[in-house]
Amino acid sequence: MIAYLVPQASSYAGHIDWLFTLILVTVGFWFLLAEGAFFWLCFRFRRRDGVAGQYVTGTRKEEKRWISWPHYLVIACDVVLIVATVYVWLEVKQNIPPADERVRIVAQQWAWVFVHAGADGKLGTPDDIVTVDELHVQLDRVYQFELMSKDVLHSFSVPVFRLKQDAVPGRTISGWFKPTQRGRFDIQCAEICGLGHALMPGHVVIESQEEHQAWMRAQRT
């Protein structure tokens, strides 16, 4: 459902959307049911000509059932959501596939600096490619990133990846993604980080192998 609004471009985007849809449907069902019951009760026991409005205290046993049974069912739904959440957490945050490549992401007021490994596939070598506000990655490769901040809190957010990770000064935070769709998509800072916060948009460019090789060659010359 969410994929109609924002494309899914990472291997785990579907997991996140599935969880969001499950939460929306479960919470939405109980919301509509509770509001429906509420307005029906207001209407049913209202004051009319010759009939006083009824005050139902809910203390009698047969009235209490109408509170306690929905309550148990809501708790059962909670358990379902918790199990689903733990499952998605394991898929996204714990079961990290081995990296095909590493990339360094440095946030600062107010830009993103990306360090790509270059042709040798290793970070910290002379052929590293440094860009500002534009990250280039190759389709269907697993990227592990090192996320840092030079100054204040930022948050590296790539909506099409369903990825959002805070950048904290003094810490190197790792994570991963595997791009699954070619294209040029938004990167945003999702943590208010000063006057220029809104001027921090970047882009991720997801390329086929040939396109990515050509881009790396163009950077070298």
Ligand SMILES: [Cu+2]
């Ligand atoms: Cu920022």
